[in-house]
Amino acid sequence: MDVYEAVTSRRAVRGFTDRPVPREVLERVLSAAAWAPSGSNLQPWRTYVLTGGPLAELKKRAGKRVVAGDPWDEREYEMYPPVLKSPYRERRSRFGKERYSALGVSREDWEARQRAASDNWQAFGAPAALFCYIDRDLGRPQWADVGMYLQTVMLLLRAEGLHSCPQMAWSVYRKTVAEILSPPDELILFCGMSIGFEDVTVDYVRTGRAPLDETVTFIEGPVLQSHAE
Numbered sequence: 001m002d003v004y005e006a007v008t009s010r011r012a013v014r015g016f017t018d019r020p021v022p023r024e025v026l027e028r029v030l031s032a033a034a035w036a037p038s039g040s041n042l043q044p045w046r047t048y049v050l051t052g053g054p055l056a057e058l059k060k061r062a063g064k065r066v067v068a069g070d071p072w073d074e075r076e077y078e079m080y081p082p083v084l085k086s087p088y089r090e091r092r093s094r095f096g097k098e099r100y101s102a103l104g105v106s107r108e109d110w111e112a113r114q115r116a117a118s119d120n121w122q123a124f125g126a127p128a129a130l131f132c133y134i135d136r137d138l139g140r141p142q143w144a145d146v147g148m149y150l151q152t153v154m155l156l157l158r159a160e161g162l163h164s165c166p167q168m169a170w171s172v173y174r175k176t177v178a179e180i181l182s183p184p185d186e187l188i189l190f191c192g193m194s195i196g197f198e199d200v201t202v203d204y205v206r207t208g209r210a211p212l213d214e215t216v217t218f219i220e221g222p223v224l225q226s227h228a229e
């Protein structure tokens with residue numbers, strides 16, 4: 001698969017079949033993703049991969065918390081600023097509309113929206129998931145490195161015929177995730193990622209993107225001649 005095809009065919013898939021993902025495929029993808037760049041080659045990602053019984057147990061425990069209406073774990077990082085300014089506010093609201101219209105859920109139907117959101121903690125039915133942590137002593141540039149790494153993982157998954165959904169949602173139940181993974185205290189859970197084969201019967205609306213001139217500025221002109229005097 002060519003890189004453009006991997007990039008454009010990757011999307012956040014929110015419905016997977018239970019077809020297992022072979023361990024050797026996950027190892028191949030994660031070994032290749034380790035070539036992602038990072039400042040001074042710190043490689044600040046720390047990844048746990050869950051399948052089988054341990055993933056089923058996590059889904060069970062998270063599902064219980066959802067049903068019990070448990071409060072979310074206290075935040076170790078904020079997913080978004082408390083007040084989103086323009087144009088991010090509008091983009092977020094457009095995304096919400098796209099996502100819930102695909103599910104046939106209205107804006108006012110809070111319960112149905114909650115039900116849809118709760119699929120996050122069933123990994124959207126995926127048979128594999130990864131959880132990506134970062135050392136709490138590292139800073140913003142290293143978080144950006146982790147983002148590049150995760151995108152590399154997602155593109156390589158496409159090359160294997162697999163799909164994924166990155167999920168910050170797991171961070172709100174980070175203590176339940178930690179019960180299963182036992183990560184060292186110095187790590188913060190950035191996000192989870194559901195991995196598997198797409199359930200093509202699940203409807204979705206392809207998310208749009210801002211026009212290029214909203215996010216990219218070209219500054220160009222003729223090369224200036226230096227005048228020897």
Ligand SMILES: Cc1cc2nc3c(=O)[nH]c(=O)nc-3n(C[C@H](O)[C@H](O)[C@H](O)COP(=O)(O)O)c2cc1C
Nearest residue numbers: 010011012013095120165166167168169170191207
């Ligand atoms: C870091 C990160 C965290 C995300 N967390 C969630 C999540 O918790 N649940 C979810 O359904 N989608 C999540 N997404 C998916 C985004 O909603 C999605 O990438 C965005 O709307 C663009 O859509 P696309 O990926 O299908 O092109 C996350 C994406 C990223 C990059």
